[in-house]
Amino acid sequence: MSEERLRIAIQKSGRLAEESVELLKNCGLTISRGRDTLYGRVQEMPIDVLLVRDDDIPAFVADGACDIGVVGENVAEEDRLAGARETPAELVARLGFSRCRLMLAAPKEWAWNGPASLEGKRIATSYPGLTRRFLAAAKVKATPVMMKGSVEVAPRLKIADAVCDIVSTGATLDANGLRPVATVFESEAVLIRNPASFGPAKQTIFEAFMKRVEGVMASRE
Template sequence: MIIALPNKGRLREPAVELLKSAGIKVEADTRRLVASTNREDISVLFVRAKDIPEYVYKNAAQVGITGLDMVEETGVDVEVLLRLGFGRAKIVVAIPQNSEISSIHDLSGRSIATEFRKIAERFLENHGIDAEIVEVSGACEIAPAMGIADAIIDLTSTGETLRLNNLRVIHEILETEAVLIANRSYVDDFNVQALKTAIESVLNARGMVYLMMNVPEEMLEDVKSVAPGLKGPTVMKVESNGMVAVHVVIHESELFEVVQKLKKAGARDILVIPVQRLIF
């Protein structure tokens, strides 16, 4: 199986780290187009993020990690298996702060600069807007100041670049993030499903911790009320008279208060373990 990954940019390192957490370690040499992994049956193809949907669609790679915006822009027929939770951003319509434009419908008869031509065309068509698209390959945010366009359709994460260029958002077109995609002919392939399960288990485990503790049997219900866990705690008898062992998974954000409450409820010998993977 071949996995297509971005060869550079903000998605590359998180994608490589996600695969590593899922048990697939990519060869360290970043100069190679094709890299081997710790699994003989899996290799990685490093290409531009914008080209990954096309590579997967044409089966040059069976799966890939890229931005949802890239999938939408290419318009190719691939299966989105998972949203991965990193690389979050928005594709927006932005105009100069002092523009007389007040809504997207004021864009008719105007010009819009963008790198996302297909997304822009669909947006304009869906809203019945007759505007000229000016295709640019970078630095889209300077187009209005240079007199190239009246507005832009561009990707933004924090909005800082827009503010620095005296632009304001008037419409959000798409929320995007990194996604795992697959060639539709390989969606049910064993290796593809195994990869999906492995990555999903890493995503499920993020922010979760595993608690192990000993509890007086008569205090068990109090402990359960403090830490019910995902689907109830696991309770086991121990050799010590009147004690049970309780294992439970909780969110790390709850840990500060939960541990103190567990102690008050009679729990002792509390052990906190990070969760690497969680499969439901």
Template structure:
């Protein structure tokens, strides 16, 4: 399908760990998506001038850098590897999306008594992220041979390809299953929204900004909670300090209860039971915590 130039275009991973959560984010932003089938390389929003291009994750930076897609959702690990290999082709990161969190780590065989990074000196390290790994080794003053692989990196020690590996780790189960243990953190990653730095006309810019505003609202509600409580007016300074990530709360006098107020606040950080206990200890009562379905920042 050739791109419709009256619509904006968003590159998204076709399959894999970021695909499902990326589509869920867009649905949370109110987009109704139509897709031709599982093998289709595109999808269309029925209620917004947006087309999705469903591609390999390591192709997304290229699509955005070339301006084929104005926007993209990609892991920071992929973006950083691309940026180090293509320093003249810049892309702007516009939002961190809060999912797809993982770490690029160096791992060693369980049987090896690894206790310092200098043990990597002169060794072979297999990875799918040679540019990020090379930068890390350079900052540590370590010279090692990097073996670039496109998959199954964790098999490299068993096959004798390399003694160490550098690969993405989320739960660590894959490393454990292959007799490996992480020994160094190289790069932390999560999904990000990126946009092209190619010239974009005013109508397209407005459509992009509208979509980013919606997505920003979805991200803002992921951890945010709406808190309502009653408290003595004298307790307001202490309560305001406890409310996590809240801006100035709304305070309303309670009718027929002199010196008592109702406090309403949007908290943009997690609200734990410990938070409620601290609020109660500061004098709050009738504390109500509610999820926020939509928020426009």
């Protein structure tokens, strides 16, 4: 009989990757990676690690291809709002790294009079769900224009009038003649889990893992 293992999805490379591995390390877990760079095994606990694109993590976790995952809350929440899954992944812990903001940004020359300034405008974004939710709450009618990348160039190319994009230092917006005008979502890395209940063996591993994660988080406070 094969031993039950908990499967965690983390980003392979990018802004979450290093600190996701660091979190596991701080939990006392080391990942052994063979020649296969998409898959690793934790030595100290029955845990497997899948190294993937961050965009795939909410779906993998929601569908049960992985049991848990580390992803930006912006990506997890956008996936939830897209409503493509019967039961989306559940948020279990905020992890305190990869902090950023999803922000509306407008050309610097605009006179900004609050969200009403966006009425009738086109807004380029990779986060149409979060953008729509913000606009609805502000009672503004504007059209999100989906772009997977290079959102900040959209106004210059007349693809859109404004943008709703992830901001960390603000340098990217500034370099493209844009300035942040409103915060749509505050984000950090989060731990998500499959919403279905785990069998007893997996549940035991999950609880032992969470105890370690909570220990790491508590020591950071």
